[in-house]
Amino acid sequence: MVEVREMSEKGAKELLQNYLVNLDLTEHQLDTETLLVQLTCLPLAIVQAAAYINENQITPANYLSLLDDQEDEVIDLLSDEFEDAGRYRNIKNPVATTWLISFEQIRHRDPLAADYLSFMACVDPKDIPLSLLPAGLSQKKEMDAIGTLNAYSFIIRRPADLSVDLHRLVHLAVRNWLKKKGSLMYWAIKATERLGKVFPDNDHKNRRMWRTYLAHAHYTLRYNGIDSDVIERTGLLWKFATCLYSDGRYNEAEKAFSQVVETKTRVLGEEHPDTLTSITSLASTYWNQGRWKKAEELEMQVLETRKKVLGEEHPDTLICVGNLASTFCVEGRWKEAEELFVQVRETCCRVLGSEHPDTLTSMNNLASTYWNQGRWKEAEELDVLVIETRKRVLGEEHPDTLTSMANLASTYTNQGRWKEAEELQATELKICLKVLGEEHPSTLASMAALATVLLYLGKYEAAEEMSRQALGKREKTLGKEHPDTLTSVSNLALVLRYQGKYEAAEEMNRQVLEKREKKLGKEHPETLSSMSSLAEVLLDQGKDKVAEEMNRQALEGRKKALGEEHPHTLTSMSILALVLQSQGKFREAEEMSQRALERREKVLGKEHPDTLSSVYCLASLLHQQQKHKDALALYERASSGYERSLGLEHPTTVLYARQYSTLMREVQEMQEMQETQETYHSQGSLHLPENVQAAQNC
Numbered sequence: 001m002v003e004v005r006e007m008s009e010k011g012a013k014e015l016l017q018n019y020l021v022n023l024d025l026t027e028h029q030l031d032t033e034t035l036l037v038q039l040t041c042l043p044l045a046i047v048q049a050a051a052y053i054n055e056n057q058i059t060p061a062n063y064l065s066l067l068d069d070q071e072d073e074v075i076d077l078l079s080d081e082f083e084d085a086g087r088y089r090n091i092k093n094p095v096a097t098t099w100l101i102s103f104e105q106i107r108h109r110d111p112l113a114a115d116y117l118s119f120m121a122c123v124d125p126k127d128i129p130l131s132l133l134p135a136g137l138s139q140k141k142e143m144d145a146i147g148t149l150n151a152y153s154f155i156i157r158r159p160a161d162l163s164v165d166l167h168r169l170v171h172l173a174v175r176n177w178l179k180k181k182g183s184l185m186y187w188a189i190k191a192t193e194r195l196g197k198v199f200p201d202n203d204h205k206n207r208r209m210w211r212t213y214l215a216h217a218h219y220t221l222r223y224n225g226i227d228s229d230v231i232e233r234t235g236l237l238w239k240f241a242t243c244l245y246s247d248g249r250y251n252e253a254e255k256a257f258s259q260v261v262e263t264k265t266r267v268l269g270e271e272h273p274d275t276l277t278s279i280t281s282l283a284s285t286y287w288n289q290g291r292w293k294k295a296e297e298l299e300m301q302v303l304e305t306r307k308k309v310l311g312e313e314h315p316d317t318l319i320c321v322g323n324l325a326s327t328f329c330v331e332g333r334w335k336e337a338e339e340l341f342v343q344v345r346e347t348c349c350r351v352l353g354s355e356h357p358d359t360l361t362s363m364n365n366l367a368s369t370y371w372n373q374g375r376w377k378e379a380e381e382l383d384v385l386v387i388e389t390r391k392r393v394l395g396e397e398h399p400d401t402l403t404s405m406a407n408l409a410s411t412y413t414n415q416g417r418w419k420e421a422e423e424l425q426a427t428e429l430k431i432c433l434k435v436l437g438e439e440h441p442s443t444l445a446s447m448a449a450l451a452t453v454l455l456y457l458g459k460y461e462a463a464e465e466m467s468r469q470a471l472g473k474r475e476k477t478l479g480k481e482h483p484d485t486l487t488s489v490s491n492l493a494l495v496l497r498y499q500g501k502y503e504a505a506e507e508m509n510r511q512v513l514e515k516r517e518k519k520l521g522k523e524h525p526e527t528l529s530s531m532s533s534l535a536e537v538l539l540d541q542g543k544d545k546v547a548e549e550m551n552r553q554a555l556e557g558r559k560k561a562l563g564e565e566h567p568h569t570l571t572s573m574s575i576l577a578l579v580l581q582s583q584g585k586f587r588e589a590e591e592m593s594q595r596a597l598e599r600r601e602k603v604l605g606k607e608h609p610d611t612l613s614s615v616y617c618l619a620s621l622l623h624q625q626q627k628h629k630d631a632l633a634l635y636e637r638a639s640s641g642y643e644r645s646l647g648l649e650h651p652t653t654v655l656y657a658r659q660y661s662t663l664m665r666e667v668q669e670m671q672e673m674q675e676t677q678e679t680y681h682s683q684g685s686l687h688l689p690e691n692v693q694a695a696q697n698c
Helices: 009-019 023-027 029-038 043-056 060-069 072-078 094-109 111-120 139-151 168-181 184-198 204-223 230-246 250-268 273-288 292-310 315-330 334-351 357-372 376-393 399-414 418-435 441-456 460-477 483-498 502-520 525-540 544-562 567-582 586-603 609-624 628-646 651-682 690-697
Strands: 155-157 163-166
Touching: 009 029, 009 043, 029 060, 043 060, 043 094, 043 139, 094 111, 094 139, 094 168, 111 139, 111 163, 111 168, 111 184, 139 155, 139 163, 163 168, 168 184, 184 204, 184 230, 204 230, 230 250, 230 273, 250 273, 273 292, 273 315, 292 315, 315 334, 315 357, 334 357, 357 376, 357 399, 376 399, 399 418, 399 441, 418 441, 441 460, 441 483, 460 483, 483 502, 483 525, 502 525, 525 544, 525 567, 544 567, 567 586, 567 609, 586 609, 609 628, 609 651, 628 651
Parallel strands: none
Antiparallel strands: 155 163
């Protein structure tokens, strides 16, 4: 239902006077008041009446006669869906009546204007681009037609005169009139055909244009009920779906792709290339929704058919292999994914060339697989190669280039190169906001990644603010159960933990763990990551026993799923060493801490923040056991390492430096006591000062 609020008599009269060109016409007070009563003081009806009076230079009395001449039956039909039943029981609907009077005049004087109005009734009434309207006999006639509609207040021109709005009630009245005349289907088909011609493909350069047309395609496909021309409708539906997908509107894209698949399967058959392409797009949509099992089923189906119909080295077949490998990757099946990606890359290079977009995509995907396996040096080499080529071939603002920038920034983050990561991630986010918009999934992924880098750099408040922002928008656009949303919850929990908000962090980690276990299974790498995060925050709260049990489970799972030297496995090993230390199991803790440090030095390098963290933890353990000499050397290494890479003001640098200074003072005090003791012994004294006695008893 559409409601239009009535004005007061005074307000209605002022509105009429504002719109009338000749104010002398309102001097006949009785006629003016009668007209406003007939129009029930509705703003839209008053504006339309004034426009007609101006255009035809008649009086309010003349217009009253026109109102009386309109047939009740026609007005009732035009008023369908306008408002509450019975509102105009004793009078004619003023909006429908004033519209009909003006429309009949336009039909006779400017047929193209009437055609434009009929066309507009079959698209969304808001922000109708002038470029969407059918061509007239000349540009002058087109401009005159728009001028006529504007003069009669049927449309409102938007700034720059590139698009117009049609009032919702006018839109309804025109549709009802077209139904009455039996011509709604004709104009609906016209609208579909026209949209099919002007609607661009989903190339990112066309993003601004397709966003202008999306609402109109949606209206035409949803409300016009066209079944006569399947090819035209399906062609528009395909463009509509691909643009929704490119804009990250996956739930809407899924519905559209499903309709395309159903129609193409019925009309063209299951093995037609167009049918297979539409199924591939539907599978990709499932993938981006986090529905990986459904995606895998469709990908396997299409891959087998394409191998049979097109051959194993056809570009479309290679795309299928790459898509299936991507699904294996998110399912944690990284070795299988790597084998497929290597195969696709080699074939693409040979068949398509090293700079073909499909080849670059295969290289990008292979780099992501290396990244997931903790092979960050190999990932970086591929990332750098792909990003340089994509910038040159596609441009810096192309979505594929942005993906490469995000991947390289993520690699820098995992390598502990946080300042470089921050700079690159901030640049990528800025371009994403400009090109894709605030709520695009890629923009939100960039925001979440930058928040994590800010956290590692010790910028806790900024990290929390950005993490909450990314989480809120992901919940809105992707849903609370989407894998990316769960990642945001986990990231926010980490930010809270760093700030000592342990209870809130624990609750969030429990939620994520529960959902990941249910959705992904207990052995999926992401589930194990949640388990490890929860174990850490439990340890922070002194819940040693539960933390140990959970971390041992995470460690064994990671050894099995990732391997003994994967960075995530080494993280679990380091956490377990801390748990054992807190329980006073120093020998076992020291062995595990030493092992974690040696492997991190080998895998990550001696200057990586995780390696320095292991150095610090081992130093703390040795310090607690009074092994001051070894502890002092390790504290100094950790402190100077962080100072070199992150600066003096980073919270971790401050912590490490403080511990180093504390132990230095303790050692100096011990040395002074030792010297005092030796002095007394050399003097033959049997009575030592109390503070030296206390030191001996430590």
